Amino acid sequence: MTLLNKPFNTPYNTAPFSKIKTEDYLPSFKTGIKNAKAEIDAITNNSDAPTFKNTIEALEYSGEALDRLSSLFFNLNSAETNEEIQKIAQEVSPLLSEFSNDITLNEDLFKRVKAVYDSKSTLELTTEQATLLDKKYKGFSRNGANLPEDKKEKLRAIDKALSQLKLKFGEHILAETNKFEMHLTNEDDLAGLPDGAKEAAKQLAESKDKDGWLITLDYPSYIPFMTYADNRALREKLSKAFGRKGFQNDELDNKDIVLKIAKLRFERAQLLGYKSHAHFVLEERMAETPEKVTTFLNDLLDKAKPAAQKEFKKLENFAKDLDGIDQLQKWDSGYYSEKLKQKLFDLDDEQLKPYFKLENVINGAFQVAEKLFGLQFEEIDTIDKYHEDVLTYKVTDAEGELVSIFYADFFPRAGKRNGAWMTSYKPQMIKDGKNERPHISNVCNFTKPTKSKPSLLTFNEVTTLFHEFGHGLHGMLANTTYPSLSGTSVFWDFVELPSQILENWCYQKEALELFAKHYETGEVIPMALIDKITASSTFHEGMQTLRQISFGLLDMSWHGIDPSNIKDVKAHEVEAFGDTSLYPDVAENCMSTSFSHIFQGGYSSGYYSYKWAEVLDADAFEYFKEEGIFNRTVAHKFKTYILSQGGTENPMTLYKKFRGQEPQPEALLRRAGLLK
Secondary structure, three states: OOHHHOOOOOHHHOOOHHHOOHHHHHHHHHHHHHHHHHHHHHHHOOOOOOOHHHHHHHHHHOOHHHHHHHHHHHHHHHHOOOHHHHHHHHHHHHHHHHHHHHHHOOHHHHHHHHHHHHOHHHOOOOHHHHHHHHHHHHHHHOOOOOOOHHHHHHHHHHHHHHHHHHHHHHHHHHHHHHHOEEEEOOHHHHOOOOHHHHHHHHHHHHHOOOOOEEEEOOHHHHHHHHHHOOOHHHHHHHHHHHHOOOOOOOOOOOHHHHHHHHHHHHHHHHHOOOOOHHHHHHOOOOOOOHHHHHHHHHHHHHHHHHHHHHHHHHHHHHHHHHHOOOOOOHHHHHHHHHHHHHHHHOOOHHHHHHHOEHHHHHHHHHHHHHHHHOOEEEEOOOOOOOOOOOEEEEEEOOOOOEEEEEEEEOOOOOOOOOOOEEEEEEOOEEEOOEEEOOEEEEEOOOOOOOOOOOOEOOHHHHHHHHHHHHHHHHHHOOOOOOHHHOOOOOOOOOOOHHHHHHHHHHHOHHHHHHHOEOOOOOOEOOHHHHHHHHHHOOOOHHHHHHHHHHHHHHHHHHHOOOHHHOOOHHHHHHHHOHHHOOOOOOOOOOOHHHOHHHHOOOOOOOOOHHHHHHHHHHHHHHHHHHHOOOOHHHHHHHHHHHHOOOOOOOHHHHHHHHHOOOOOHHHHHHHHOOOO
16 A cells, blocks of 8 residues: 555645655555445445445545545556656556446446436435436436346447557657757747747756757647737748648557547447437537537537638638738738737737736736635645646635645646646545535646747736636635535536636736736736737627537537548548638648547547537626626526536526526627627
């Protein structure tokens, strides 16, 4: 037994990162699985008649130590990985998949769960208990408990294969991202690039003992170059490198993995009696069916496409007038959009960045949370962290009671995947009369401070920070009895509401004045700039909406059908993008082979949920605007019915308790400027 199999003797029961040895993980998982199996056996072998307490509740609290170990390990595999950890992940994933199957395919255990489920009308259960019972029963039935033995074995094999394929997919993308470098030695090649981006590129080159400048596929390096670099040929080179991740017919190629994942998911759904993987997934979503999702996306497409085409035509004409560009390509998108935005609104990110010093933005998010929900954030140095860049906070309520521990990890590094996400190191639950508070983490990839400048964020990065912090609040303010219904454990198309609604405060004068202060002078962001931010907030909204719809439709094209006849990943993708394409296709690029959201993360058949949740967040924020963006009554209702309730009730029921009505799609169209 290792340190990882025992209760942590640490402040706030936090993870003892510095004391964990990488070689401890594998034996810890084996011990953890063994202990969790013993807990399951104790439930199964109980001679008493099955009850909610001795079966459903006992099952809910079983495997707690193993779950904690898993979240710790797999969070590090995303944020601070190395070859050794990746190797262990490949070994551990099938073991966990097998253990999960051992539970869901355990006939004796299922009999006990079914006995309680069948007698539910005679039980006096709370809403949360009824939800848990339903979830536990479906956890078995949706994972093969009603299958004959031979099909159960087949399901086990599929799940094992999928867990390994998804890991391999992610490892390939991380390796591709780390492998590519564009080494520039002629300063003319950096023309147009802001000083901060040039300095960061120089520092990166120095860190690798190279002259000149280094541009990589990490977002803080990639995005500024694609947005500002005047050298079109280099933008093309970088764009194509970004777009061909996992699509180069080498040892990091993901084409076969994509086909295998799609086919195995379909096979699994069929085995369980569903028409497709999307039918299986959407049964547990607000959207309910692939048909509803497709209708939702196509309705939005009808509204957004004319606006997108008009915006694209203007962009084409602008690029032609400015630089004689006859055919706008994907690598021109960010560059000319930024130039046009500057012309129309006299606004660019370089004007805004001095007002968005990272530390100020973090404090701004904290102040918004304080004004809305009465939270206090205190930076502490008494708990362990997994990397020196990580910031650690103690979060308390107005009475000084502990709400959460919060980890914030903001800068890119070799062992960290691209993008931004929220995760948890310890869930919230009420057990043995004690409300166990959660440990929540936000992970992002922002530009590091340079020798002459602090970390200054683009406005897009500001909204990203608020977005992830919204997820964080959903985790921090969780207040349910059962861990599997706590925090962000909600229907996937509901989970983006708390994150997306928080982005709205970034556009409000009252909120911006709290934190948007010039990093050198301390001057509050001028009203003129706030007006420009607001005016430009719907810039290219049609094109952005079309882009999100295209990703949603691509997702459904992989998962809403029988993919058995798909032989060519690229050809399939081109067809799926047919109605949403504006730019010419780039033959050597493919999105599916690096579409981590759906092939590695949890968004398969769920990418539409970003737009779905935008409808919710636009409607919910209209309520805040009607009453005041810091109105405590509305905030209290949002906290009570949305943030603290997790997945204890149907999300539409919770939403109506908060809002008093179902969400109105027109709210999103109004905000996006797409309503005539």
